[in-house]
Amino acid sequence: MSTLVVVEHDRGTLAPASLEAFAAARTLGDDVHALTLGATADGLAGTLAAYGAVVVQQVHHELLADYGPEAWGEAVAQAVRTLRPAAVLACGTDRGNEVMAQAAARLDLPFVANCNEITAGGDAWNIVRVRWGGSLLEQCTLTASTKLVTVTHHTFEAAESMAAGTVAAVAVDLDPTLARTVVVDRVERAAGVTLATAPLVVGGGRGVGSAEAFAPLEDLAALLGGVVGCSRAVTNNGWRNHTDQVGQTGTRIAPDLYLACGISGAIQHWVGAMSSKKILAINTDAEANMVSKADYAVIGDLHKVIPAIAEEVRRRKAS
Amino acid sequence: MRVLVCVKRVPAPGAKINITADGQAVDTAYLAFTTSPHEECAVEAAVQLVEQHGGESTVLTLGPSEADEQLRYAASIGVNRAVLLPTDGNDWDPQRTSAAITAAIRDLEAASGPFDLVLFGNESADSGNFQTGVRVAHGLGRPMVNGIKGIEIDGTAARARRESDAGVEVYHLPLPAVLGVKEGINLPRYPTLKGRLASKKVEVAQQSPQGEAGGQQMITLLQAAEQVSQTVILGSGPEAAPAVVDLLEELGLLK
Ligand SMILES: Cc1cc2nc3c(=O)[nH]c(=O)nc-3n(C[C@H](O)[C@H](O)[C@H](O)COP(=O)(O)OP(=O)(O)OC[C@H]3O[C@@H](n4cnc5c(N)ncnc54)[C@H](O)[C@@H]3O)c2cc1C
Numbered sequence: 001m002s003t004l005v006v007v008e009h010d011r012g013t014l015a016p017a018s019l020e021a022f023a024a025a026r027t028l029g030d031d032v033h034a035l036t037l038g039a040t041a042d043g044l045a046g047t048l049a050a051y052g053a054v055v056v057q058q059v060h061h062e063l064l065a066d067y068g069p070e071a072w073g074e075a076v077a078q079a080v081r082t083l084r085p086a087a088v089l090a091c092g093t094d095r096g097n098e099v100m101a102q103a104a105a106r107l108d109l110p111f112v113a114n115c116n117e118i119t120a121g122g123d124a125w126n127i128v129r130v131r132w133g134g135s136l137l138e139q140c141t142l143t144a145s146t147k148l149v150t151v152t153h154h155t156f157e158a159a160e161s162m163a164a165g166t167v168a169a170v171a172v173d174l175d176p177t178l179a180r181t182v183v184v185d186r187v188e189r190a191a192g193v194t195l196a197t198a199p200l201v202v203g204g205g206r207g208v209g210s211a212e213a214f215a216p217l218e219d220l221a222a223l224l225g226g227v228v229g230c231s232r233a234v235t236n237n238g239w240r241n242h243t244d245q246v247g248q249t250g251t252r253i254a255p256d257l258y259l260a261c262g263i264s265g266a267i268q269h270w271v272g273a274m275s276s277k278k279i280l281a282i283n284t285d286a287e288a289n290m291v292s293k294a295d296y297a298v299i300g301d302l303h304k305v306i307p308a309i310a311e312e313v314r315r316r317k318a319s
Numbered sequence: 320m321r322v323l324v325c326v327k328r329v330p331a332p333g334a335k336i337n338i339t340a341d342g343q344a345v346d347t348a349y350l351a352f353t354t355s356p357h358e359e360c361a362v363e364a365a366v367q368l369v370e371q372h373g374g375e376s377t378v379l380t381l382g383p384s385e386a387d388e389q390l391r392y393a394a395s396i397g398v399n400r401a402v403l404l405p406t407d408g409n410d411w412d413p414q415r416t417s418a419a420i421t422a423a424i425r426d427l428e429a430a431s432g433p434f435d436l437v438l439f440g441n442e443s444a445d446s447g448n449f450q451t452g453v454r455v456a457h458g459l460g461r462p463m464v465n466g467i468k469g470i471e472i473d474g475t476a477a478r479a480r481r482e483s484d485a486g487v488e489v490y491h492l493p494l495p496a497v498l499g500v501k502e503g504i505n506l507p508r509y510p511t512l513k514g515r516l517a518s519k520k521v522e523v524a525q526q527s528p529q530g531e532a533g534g535q536q537m538i539t540l541l542q543a544a545e546q547v548s549q550t551v552i553l554g555s556g557p558e559a560a561p562a563v564v565d566l567l568e569e570l571g572l573l574k
């Protein structure tokens with residue numbers, strides 16, 4: 001038996017998250033096979049071997065030239081029928097979860113999303129998975145002829161583990177109508193730090209008070225090469241765009257320092273911020289959840305504290 | 320156009336989520352209830368699409384009879400019709416939920432005509448199975464893309480936008496279609512007083528849900544390991560600034 005790992009890539013560029021699925025797959029005991037969709041991904045075989053793929057199963061079809069959830073899901077479903085793996089794994093990214101859900105629907109099999117622990121063996125596998133975006137866990141069993149699961153992003157550590165990486169081909173027959181969900185156009189983002197990758201995030205919550213009052217936070221972030229983030233109270237008030245929202249239904253951040261200003265620290269905000277290496281809360285309320293969970297805190301009015309920090313940064317930079 | 324939107328009633332926890340003694344549910348004794356922000360945005364999108372193109376919107380939920388509250392909230396911001404698929408309140412697994420919603424949509428369409436668009440949230444707030452919309456779409460034989468942050472209808476197709484690490488991806492789905500919506504696609508309106516009064520009079524249709532249990536079975540809920548930190552108070556008010564900047568230096572952020 002084998003564990004088949006669905007490789008996420010964008011027109012041949014590997015999504016590093018996929019390598020986490022290989023790390024998880026190796027813990028299950030069976031041989032790890034990689035499944036690459038589309039000829040653009042053929043060049044990944046060497047890398048996949050280095051991360052533990054004993055066999056790299058390649059699927060070629062013109063409908064797989066770009067991403068499309070239905071074509072990808074159908075290709076995975078057909079590969080599963082041909083190869084009969086014990087399990088299929090992917091990383092729980094947007095695409096990973098979407099493709100696995102598509103495959104599961106087509107195979108009429110269960111699919112368990114965002115797993116942190118997988119104990120293989122027996123008919124029913126034991127799994128610990130994420131709920132509430134990571135605030136809560138669920139222990140469940142998975143009973144299926146082929147187990148379809150995604151692993152929670154940032155949970156298993158990608159690590160090299162050289163394997164043969166023998167290349168094989170899997171034939172699929174895709175209905176032309178599946179072109180209906182293939183990407184037809186895209187707008188590339190300008191290069192630069194994003195909320196998800198910034199080394200410093202200055203986050204503002206309801207305590208900031210208005211859209212205009214974010215100016216000092218912008219100033220401080222710019223001074224330090226960081227970006228501004230916010231809570232849902234802020235996006236709900238229309239003060240900032242949702243692309244700045246940190247949390248369960250926003251962005252997960254992991255900066256060296258998160259400066260959380262005027263944010264109470266609701267659990268749905270916290271799950272988006274908890275991967276920050278250090279957190280400094282600025283809040284008038286010493287009892288706020290954000291303050292008690294943070295590494296550091298300043299108790300006070302952010303409208304006075306933030307400009308004072310910026311001034312001190314400027315003074316030290318000048319000297 | 321006819322738009323259906325599916326929402327799930329979930330508790331709205333604050334600083335911490337507590338579990339009942341038997342581990343089977345979130346302790347909701349002191350909690351209010353809501354739907355996922357993604358679903359709130361899906362409801363707003365349904366209302367806006369009908370405002371732009373005419374037609375009618377319907378909201379559907381599978382859940383306890385108390386989910387009437389979430390249906391009426393949707394009605395209060397402008398959804399025209401509401402459907403409840405009542406359960407005993409225990410969470411259904413994703414295959415069972417999807418089968419029941421698919422069957423209900425077939426019945427609704429047989430009675431009142433097809434939906435051009437069926438909207439879901441990107442994922443439910445509590446169970447986050449990332450699959451209900453996809454399974455329903457497959458059951459209905461319709462195209463589906465999840466994670467959508469922009470929808471435009473042009474004639475017989477929907478142009479849908481989704482964000483990725485690299486930028487924005489555009490999809491063009493023939494109608495009838497199914498979309499999973501992400502928060503940020505719009506800013507949901509608040510109900511007006513008139514809307515709230517009107518929502519009280521909306522008739523909530525009930526259909527008893529049909530679906531067989533799937534292969535994912537919950538055993539128990541568990542608390543995630545909590546990070547415990549001893550908060551170091553750097554000071555009070557603007558006088559704390561030098562201590563904060565010392566910390567920035569220490570973390571190598573003052574370049
Ligand atoms: C399913 C679901 C998903 C959610 N997803 C998200 C999400 O992704 N992201 C998110 O952020 N929220 C999310 N929420 C909402 C979340 O529950 C909270 O409502 C929200 O995070 C509160 O934002 P806040 O901390 O800015 O506001 P509040 O809770 O109102 O806190 C404001 C804080 O500012 C402090 N303050 C006030 N004035 C000042 C001042 N002058 N100086 C310093 N401090 C001051 C106050 O003491 C208080 O602590 C979600 C909710 C649900 C139900």
Ligand SMILES: Nc1ncnc2c1ncn2[C@@H]1O[C@H](COP(=O)(O)O)[C@@H](O)[C@H]1O
Nearest residue numbers: 325326381439440442443448449450451
């Ligand atoms: N019980 C339910 N009733 C109605 N819609 C639901 C239900 N459960 C899930 N959904 C819909 O399916 C989406 C995805 O849910 P999930 O697969 O649990 O992540 C949600 O955002 C809802 O739109």
